[in-house]
Amino acid sequence: MKLYIALLAIAAAAVVQGQEGTPPPPSVPPPVGATLIPPARCKRAIQTCAVFDPSTNETTDVDYDHCLQFCCGSAVVDRSTDVVCCGNEVVGVPYNTVTQVCCNYNHQYAAHDLADGGDFCCGLNAYNNTARDLGCCVGYPGDPQMFNVFTEMCCAGIVQFAGDTAYTSCCGDTSYDRRTQSCPCQIPVVAFIPEKDASCCYDSTMSVQTPYNRSSEQCCNGVAYTVDQFCCAGVVGDIATQFCCGNEITAVDPAVAG
Ligand SMILES: *[C@@H]1O[C@H](CO)[C@@H](O)[C@H](O)[C@H]1NC(C)=O
Numbered sequence: 590m591k592l593y594i595a596l597l598a599i600a601a602a603a604v605v606q607g608q609e610g611t612p613p614p615p616s617v618p619p620p621v622g623a624t625l626i627p628p629a630r631c632k633r634a635i636q637t638c639a640v641f642d643p644s645t646n647e648t649t650d651v652d653y654d655h656c657l658q659f660c661c662g663s664a665v666v667d668r669s670t671d672v673v674c675c676g677n678e679v680v681g682v683p684y685n686t687v688t689q690v691c692c693n694y695n696h697q698y699a700a701h702d703l704a705d706g707g708d709f710c711c712g713l714n715a716y717n718n719t720a721r722d723l724g725c726c727v728g729y730p731g732d733p734q735m736f737n738v739f740t741e742m743c744c745a746g747i748v749q750f751a752g753d754t755a756y757t758s759c760c761g762d763t764s765y766d767r768r769t770q771s772c773p774c775q776i777p778v779v780a781f782i783p784e785k786d787a788s789c790c791y792d793s794t795m796s797v798q799t800p801y802n803r804s805s806e807q808c809c810n811g812v813a814y815t816v817d818q819f820c821c822a823g824v825v826g827d828i829a830t831q832f833c834c835g836n837e838i839t840a841v842d843p844a845v846a847g
Pocket residue numbers: 643644645646
């Protein structure tokens with residue numbers, strides 16, 4: 590049994606060594622537009638690439654042999670091991686899948702050497718996210734922006750300093766600290782009421798929306814009122830000088846009030 594396992598290990602090592610510099614086994618098809626296709630398996634075919642010449646701004650149809658070359662970013666590129674197109678035939682750059690990363694955003698493409706940084710793409714840039722502290726904030730308009738997920742927030746595509754994201758939320762495109770602020774109405778206005786005390790006061794048509802402190806205030810048809818006030822058929826009155834009679838606010842008679 591032991592001998593059998595040892596033999597297996599030797600065989601496995603031989604396979605790994607044998608792979609170096611040899612084409613992938615036939616069962617694994619090469620990726621589209623990809624690495625050198627061994628002539629034995631490549632049926633020679635002439636294809637056409639619309640090649641752009643930046644010095645003249647002219648585009649010319651150029652024939653190429655797809656066994657030896659590929660069309661990438663309006664250029665004909667010689668095939669080599671691990672090199673594929675980052676992009677497409679019209680827009681893009683060749684890149685090495687082993688040593689580079691291909692970033693794409695908004696129909697644009699960029700290749701970056703892994704040695705220069707990381708493999709975390711945000712927009713067309715690549716970052717080192719080994720520490721897993723980066724996020725990508727994608728918003729329109731404007732290009733995606735990298736941000737620190739522990740200290741910043743991405744709210745509607747805008748990066749904000751948040752201090753401690755454990756306590757932060759987004760209110761539209763603005764971040765706020767839930768300990769001192771809130772966003773109780775579905776309108777992007779930050780209220781200076783802690784989230785635990787905050788509610789939204791709506792009027793009967795839902796068009797008026799006022800954040801209020803439900804620990805100290807009440808809601809009267811879109812208006813927040815305090816313990817010194819009352820709500821009379823949707824209108825706020827003042828307890829000291831008014832009262833509510835038949836759904837009308839009536840002034841307290843000075844003689845009665847004394
Ligand atoms: C090519 O087009 C670009 C952008 O339209 C322009 O800036 C450049 O001057 C043009 N070059 C030539 C050679 O026409």
